[in-house]
Structures are given as C-alpha cells and as structure tokens.
Amino acid sequence: MLQWGLIGEGVLADPPRLLSVRRITAGPVPDDAFNRVAMLVHKLIDAPMGVVCLVDEDRQFLAGQVGVPEPLASAREMPLTHSFSRHVVMAGEMQIVPDVRDDPRMRDNPVIGEIGAIAYVGAPITDPDGLIVGALCAIDQEPRAWTPSEVALIRELAEVCSSEVCLRIARENAEEARTAAEEARTAAEEARTAAEEARTAAEQARTSAEDDRRAAESAHHQLELLAELTESLAATMDVDEAMRRLGDIVTAALADWCVVAVADDPGGTARVSAAHCDPERAADMARLAELAAGSHVDLRAMIVAVRARGRTMRSADGDAEMRSRITDAELAEITARAGFGASLIVPVVSPVRRRALGAILLVNRPERAAFTAAEEWTAAEVGRRAGLAVENSRLYREQRHVAEVLQRSLLTELPVIPGIQLHARYLPAQDGAAVGGDWYDAFAQPDGSVVVAVGDVSGHDIEAAATMGQLRNLVRGDAYGRDEEPGALLTALDQALHGLRVAASATAVLARVRTCWSGYEVGFANAGHPPPLLLLPDGNVQVWWVPPEPLLGLPPRGESRTTSRRFVPAGSTLVLYTDGLVEDREQLLDDGIAGLSAVLRENAGRTGDELCARLLEIAPRRSDDIALLLVRLI
Incomplete structure (x- = not known):
C-alpha cells in the first residue's frame, strides 16, 4: 500500500x-x-x-x-x-x-x-x-x-x-509557435542588411508561423463546430429534429452538402435526411432523402457499406469515384446539380452499444479541395455525437413510455353512475418523466352517494406517482362503505398516513354528493387545495373558498378537519382541479382562478369533453402536472 x-x-x-x-x-x-x-x-x-x-x-x-x-x-x-x-x-x-x-x-x-x-x-x-x-x-x-x-x-x-x-493545447502550442516565429521574423528584418542568411531564416520562420496560424484557426473552428453541435443535439430528444440540426450545422462549416442516415436499432430501418448549404437546393435535398430511403437506391448502398465497416471512407475525387457507383438516373441528376466533388462517409456509432447505427455522407462541390485529415477527424467526432444523440432519444422514449404506462395504471377509470356524468383529464408536466403526483378519483357508495376527489402529491416524478397511488388507495379503502363526512374521512386519512409512516405531503379536495329535495347536497373538505368551482345552470360560477386547512401528511393536529356543505341545483357542474391549471409565476392564484371562472361562463353550453378541452387551453406553460375532474349533476 x-x-x-x-x-x-x-x-x-x-x-x-x-x-x-x-x-x-x-x-x-x-x-x-x-x-x-x-x-x-x-x-x-x-x-x-x-x-x-x-x-x-x-x-x-x-x-x-x-x-x-x-x-x-x-x-x-x-x-x-x-x-x-x-x-x-x-x-x-x-x-x-x-x-x-x-x-x-x-x-x-x-x-x-x-x-x-x-x-x-x-x-x-x-x-x-x-x-x-x-x-x-x-x-x-x-x-x-x-x-x-x-x-x-x-x-x-x-x-x-x-x-x-x-x-x-494544440491551439495554445500553435499560438506560442506563431509568436515565436513573429519575433524571429522581426529580428531577421532588423538584421537583414547584416546577413542574407538571417533574412532567409526569418522568411522560413514567417512561413512556418503562417502554417501554425492556419492550424490554430482550423482547430478553433473545429472546436466551435463541435461545441455548437453538442449543444444543439442535447437540446432535443427527437431523432428527426436532431438529424436536421446536424445537417444545418455541418453544411454551414464543414461540407457543401450532406446526407444523414441513422436507425435507433442497428438492424432497423434508417431515417434519412439531407441538407445543402444553398437554400435553393432544399427541394432537391428533400427528394434525395426520399430516394436514399428506398432500398433500391445506390446512395443508400454506399451508406450501408460504411455503416457495416464501422470506419471512414474518403474520396479525393468524388466525381470520378463515388458518382460512378450511382446508377439511378434521378439520383445522379440531383447529385450533379448539388455538385459532387470530394466526399467523406463517416459512421454514426452508438457509444453505449458500440455498434454503427448509420452513416453521414459529406460532399464538397468539385471546385473545392479534398477533405483534410483534420476535417476527417472532425467528421468522425460529428458521427460520434450523432450516435450519442440517437442513443439519448432512444433512452428518453423508453423511459417516457414506462412512465406513461405507470401513470395510466395509477389513474382511475371513471365509473358510470346514473344521474351524474364524469369527465376527467390528466396532463403531465412538460419537463420530466411524463408521470407525477396529481390524481383524481370517483366512486359510488352503497348508500347511493358519490365520493369524488382530486389531489396533488408534492413533486412530478415517478416517486411522486408511487406515493400518489398509495394515497389514492388509502382514500378509497378508508371512505368506501362509510357514511362519515369528508372532513372526518380526511382526519382519518391523516392518522393513517402518520401511523403507517407514509412519507407523503399532499393537497386534496374530498367531496360527497347526495341527492336531496332541491337537487343535490355537496359536502366537501379542503386540505390546502385550490377551491372547487361550481358552474350553475344559468352560467354563473361560484368559487367555494373556505378557511385554509393544513396539507395531508403533516403531524396530526388533535382536531378534526372541517366539512363545508353546499346545496346545488340540478344541471350544475362541479369542477375539481389541481394547481397546475391555474398557477403561473407571472400571476397570482386568484387571477388564475378568475380566468378559469371566465372560461366556464363563456363555455357553459358545451359538452363535458368540450369543456375539459377549453379549460386545458388556458393552462400556463406546464411546469407542473394537471388533474381535472368535472362532475355534471343532471
């Protein structure tokens, strides 16, 4: 040791x-x-x-x-x-x-x-x-x-x-060499009249310094291109959009035009895109990509070949060598208009599976020089970053699919209840795993009443969704078959969360709907949640504000939660929702609720599904999940 x-x-x-x-x-x-x-x-x-x-x-x-x-x-x-x-x-x-x-x-x-x-x-x-x-x-x-x-x-x-x-380091070395060469040239100029040999040496040093300067500029441009590409590809999880961005960046700095062919699965069907530095060639590039996606086209065969070999193919005279392999007449005409000179094909390699997922064809017009070794190295780096983008997209889709399946399994399938129409929507936050802690529930009691609930567990990730599933099941198990008021049910839920050591912090509204001589009686309890809204048959909207009470999951207070009661005429619609529908960093909660009320009034005559769609349209950019439940009392 x-x-x-x-x-x-x-x-x-x-x-x-x-x-x-x-x-x-x-x-x-x-x-x-x-x-x-x-x-x-x-x-x-x-x-x-x-x-x-x-x-x-x-x-x-x-x-x-x-x-x-x-x-x-x-x-x-x-x-x-x-x-x-x-x-x-x-x-x-x-x-x-x-x-x-x-x-x-x-x-x-x-x-x-x-x-x-x-x-x-x-x-x-x-x-x-x-x-x-x-x-x-x-x-x-x-x-x-x-x-x-x-x-x-x-x-x-x-x-x-x-x-x-x-x-x-290469750029710094080149800069140091350039500085040294400039100093040598200056010294040689001062001694020019004294020694011709010194002048010759200084001229050679100047030439070397120019070469070093070009090398430094090239290294700087390569660094900028790769940095821009990395940042651009990291900003999207869509493969098609990533390949479009790659084509735009590459044709602006490395080649006149390019074709990108990649597949999520090394054995799967490739997605093909093409780009040209000249915007007037956009239609040609779109048609070229369409042709290259066909199994009979020669250009696809070239890309598949380098994909299989897993290494770069370079041609100094693409017009003579590469174009000789293109026998399709339309493709040959398009590539001729685009300008088929020196070419370079690099593989797109998965950094995770270490397998080629596709290839990138880079082409310069005939009047331009062949690709240098430095440009070939940069192109290989482009292929590696493209492979990373494809893998990121694949992993993101897999994770999002798992999250969506989990969320669907946790959300309640609304029951069919005579005299009551139920409509619900759930939207995940725009950022994250497409799964969260917002939930809704509705079920009929043996005595004919209906229990409805909406809640929001802190967070919008898989852990929050799992906690939400526990909380929803506790609500159902505790409330079903019991005739206690919602306040007593939430009090019992607090005790269960504390006694079972369920680490949950959540807001919720729990309501029981019963028929009565005047229509319906709604008793509800609110645990730190936005207030329910009631759309009356005449189009007016009530906001059911009540004195605030603590969130669920906090230590029991030793006192029961409050049940509020409202009498509701038939033809009304009770609206329960989570804060993602009304909260925004740029406005107060009251303003969000006022906006929601206005949409209810303006769309009072619409069906339940149409009304859900209208309400979701006003939601701010979704940094939080949204759960929405409409209870139409016929």
Missing part, C-alpha cells in the same frame, strides 16, 4: 502532466464548454452533481460543474484532500464507487460531510500525450449502483472532454 501511494504521488507530480493541467486552467473559469458537458452528465444520468475536474499537484480545479453546492461552486477549486478524482489520475483508469464510505481510499474524504457526496463514478480526461489531467465525474448523494449504460455514457463524455483538452 505504501509503495502504491508513492507511485500515485509521483503520477500527480509528473511535470509534463502538470504542464498540461496548467495550460488548460489558464483559460476562463467557469468554462462554458466544460459546463455544458457537466450539464449533460447531470441530465442524462440524473446525477445531482456533474463535474469536470482538473487535478494539479496540490489542488483540484472545477473546470465545469452542475449541482456542486456553495462555496465550492463559486471558488471553482478545492484542496487535493477533498478530491475523489485524484484516485482516477493515480490509478490511471476509471473509478466506479457505489458508496465511498466503504472504500478505504475515499471514506475519510471531507466532502462526504461537506456536500453529502456518497456515490462516485469518474472517467479519465487525457491530454494529447495520453497523460491523465483530470476526470469527468458524476456524484450522487446516496449509495448508487452505477449501470453499464451510465458508465459507458460517462466514459464517452470523458472522451469528448479529452478532445476539447487536446484542441485547446
């Missing part, structure tokens, strides 16, 4: 490695590019903290971070004693730790107590010489078994960080 510690300390103090670290950390802090990578880690694997760490001899720099608490987030550095990532540098490989408190190397690290870091996974970030300068890591605040797909994603994003590091 002592020998390994000495070796690890030697790695940390290695001068070439430290030189690379200090070149990178000399740039701006915080660093936007590394912040974006940290954000991808935070979003794609749902880790509370994503960090790009650069490890010096005695401290660690946070070149990019999301979720790190203050003051570390602002300081952007910490002592090496607080670093988990130093173990990645010392070990020379990825570190996957479900619980750092069980790891003898890490269990005494101060950040366990300071920021609650419990689970850690970190992948090496390397410089152009392969030296490990730091790590891209994800940190959770509870024990976590990192999945193979999460580990693969961290490793792939670490390679993206390594590419960024290499580009920056």
Whole structure:
C-alpha cells in the first residue's frame, strides 16, 4: 500500500502532466464548454452533481460543474484532500464507487460531510500525450449502483472532454509557435542588411508561423463546430429534429452538402435526411432523402457499406469515384446539380452499444479541395455525437413510455353512475418523466352517494406517482362503505398516513354528493387545495373558498378537519382541479382562478369533453402536472 501511494504521488507530480493541467486552467473559469458537458452528465444520468475536474499537484480545479453546492461552486477549486478524482489520475483508469464510505481510499474524504457526496463514478480526461489531467465525474448523494449504460455514457463524455483538452493545447502550442516565429521574423528584418542568411531564416520562420496560424484557426473552428453541435443535439430528444440540426450545422462549416442516415436499432430501418448549404437546393435535398430511403437506391448502398465497416471512407475525387457507383438516373441528376466533388462517409456509432447505427455522407462541390485529415477527424467526432444523440432519444422514449404506462395504471377509470356524468383529464408536466403526483378519483357508495376527489402529491416524478397511488388507495379503502363526512374521512386519512409512516405531503379536495329535495347536497373538505368551482345552470360560477386547512401528511393536529356543505341545483357542474391549471409565476392564484371562472361562463353550453378541452387551453406553460375532474349533476 505504501509503495502504491508513492507511485500515485509521483503520477500527480509528473511535470509534463502538470504542464498540461496548467495550460488548460489558464483559460476562463467557469468554462462554458466544460459546463455544458457537466450539464449533460447531470441530465442524462440524473446525477445531482456533474463535474469536470482538473487535478494539479496540490489542488483540484472545477473546470465545469452542475449541482456542486456553495462555496465550492463559486471558488471553482478545492484542496487535493477533498478530491475523489485524484484516485482516477493515480490509478490511471476509471473509478466506479457505489458508496465511498466503504472504500478505504475515499471514506475519510471531507466532502462526504461537506456536500453529502456518497456515490462516485469518474472517467479519465487525457491530454494529447495520453497523460491523465483530470476526470469527468458524476456524484450522487446516496449509495448508487452505477449501470453499464451510465458508465459507458460517462466514459464517452470523458472522451469528448479529452478532445476539447487536446484542441485547446494544440491551439495554445500553435499560438506560442506563431509568436515565436513573429519575433524571429522581426529580428531577421532588423538584421537583414547584416546577413542574407538571417533574412532567409526569418522568411522560413514567417512561413512556418503562417502554417501554425492556419492550424490554430482550423482547430478553433473545429472546436466551435463541435461545441455548437453538442449543444444543439442535447437540446432535443427527437431523432428527426436532431438529424436536421446536424445537417444545418455541418453544411454551414464543414461540407457543401450532406446526407444523414441513422436507425435507433442497428438492424432497423434508417431515417434519412439531407441538407445543402444553398437554400435553393432544399427541394432537391428533400427528394434525395426520399430516394436514399428506398432500398433500391445506390446512395443508400454506399451508406450501408460504411455503416457495416464501422470506419471512414474518403474520396479525393468524388466525381470520378463515388458518382460512378450511382446508377439511378434521378439520383445522379440531383447529385450533379448539388455538385459532387470530394466526399467523406463517416459512421454514426452508438457509444453505449458500440455498434454503427448509420452513416453521414459529406460532399464538397468539385471546385473545392479534398477533405483534410483534420476535417476527417472532425467528421468522425460529428458521427460520434450523432450516435450519442440517437442513443439519448432512444433512452428518453423508453423511459417516457414506462412512465406513461405507470401513470395510466395509477389513474382511475371513471365509473358510470346514473344521474351524474364524469369527465376527467390528466396532463403531465412538460419537463420530466411524463408521470407525477396529481390524481383524481370517483366512486359510488352503497348508500347511493358519490365520493369524488382530486389531489396533488408534492413533486412530478415517478416517486411522486408511487406515493400518489398509495394515497389514492388509502382514500378509497378508508371512505368506501362509510357514511362519515369528508372532513372526518380526511382526519382519518391523516392518522393513517402518520401511523403507517407514509412519507407523503399532499393537497386534496374530498367531496360527497347526495341527492336531496332541491337537487343535490355537496359536502366537501379542503386540505390546502385550490377551491372547487361550481358552474350553475344559468352560467354563473361560484368559487367555494373556505378557511385554509393544513396539507395531508403533516403531524396530526388533535382536531378534526372541517366539512363545508353546499346545496346545488340540478344541471350544475362541479369542477375539481389541481394547481397546475391555474398557477403561473407571472400571476397570482386568484387571477388564475378568475380566468378559469371566465372560461366556464363563456363555455357553459358545451359538452363535458368540450369543456375539459377549453379549460386545458388556458393552462400556463406546464411546469407542473394537471388533474381535472368535472362532475355534471343532471
């Protein structure tokens, strides 16, 4: 153990490695590019903290971070004693730790107590010489078994960080060489009259500096293109939209036109899109994509070939070599109009499954030069990022499908009750897992009364949905067959939640509807929820405000909840809803309820389904779930 510690300390103090670290950390802090990578880690694997760490001899720099608490987030550095990532540098490989408190190397690290870091996974970030300068890591605040797909994603994003590091060091080297060359040229000019040989040497230095400047500019453009592409692809989970964005970015900076063919499944049918730098060729590109999607077309065969090989194909003279393979007359005519010169085909590779999912054909017009080695490298990076976008889209759809199935299984199928029409809607928040804690319920009692309820468990994720399912079942089990008033039922529900240790915090309205001589009697209890609305037969709207009472799930108060009672004429509609329908950061709750009341008045004559649709149209941008229940009393 002592020998390994000495070796690890030697790695940390290695001068070439430290030189690379200090070149990178000399740039701006915080660093936007590394912040974006940290954000991808935070979003794609749902880790509370994503960090790009650069490890010096005695401290660690946070070149990019999301979720790190203050003051570390602002300081952007910490002592090496607080670093988990130093173990990645010392070990020379990825570190996957479900619980750092069980790891003898890490269990005494101060950040366990300071920021609650419990689970850690970190992948090496390397410089152009392969030296490990730091790590891209994800940190959770509870024990976590990192999945193979999460580990693969961290490793792939670490390679993206390594590419960024290499580009920056190359650019700095080129700038240093250019500066040195300019100084040499100046010195040579001053000594021109003294020595012709010095003038010749200075001219050679100037030429070299120009080459270095072009190399630096090229590296800078490549970095900008890849950063823009990464940010653009990360902003959408739709494959078709991602490929359209890819085509627009690539044809603006790398090639005159391109064709992208990808498939979610390596053996599945490919989606094909095409783009041209000239907007007037848009119709041609649309037709080209349509033809390339057909199994009989030669261009598709070329893309399938590189997809099968999993490596780049480059042609310096596309007009002679590549076009000779196109035998379809219409396709040949379109590619001729587009300009078929030098070409490059790169595979789109899944970073998770390590399989080719498609390919990208890049083409320049004949008057342009062949693709350089640097452009080929950039194109390969484009293919890798496209593969990551396809995988992200696939995983997102799978997770959303699971969430939607779960939500449908938790929502009540409304019963058919004589004399009462029930209509309900549920809409998940626009961000997140398409599942949440909002719910509605309705069921008939043996005595002929009807119990209806709407509630909102805190949060809008799968955990909130699971808690909602427990709460809904407790309401049903406790209320069915009992003739207590809603206030007493909610009081009993509070006691059950507390006694059974159900960790729930929720608002709810519970109501019992009975027939009476004047129409209907509605008794209801409100636990911190927006007030019910009643649309009367004459089009007027009542807002049933009552004195506020605590949310469900809080410690019992030792007193019963209140039941309020209203007498309602036949032909009325009782409207129960959750706060997502009326709350907005830019307006008061009262304003939202007033707007809902206005829509009820304006649409009093519509059917239940039409009225639900009208009410949902006024909802603000959905940062919260919405549950809506209409009870039409005939």
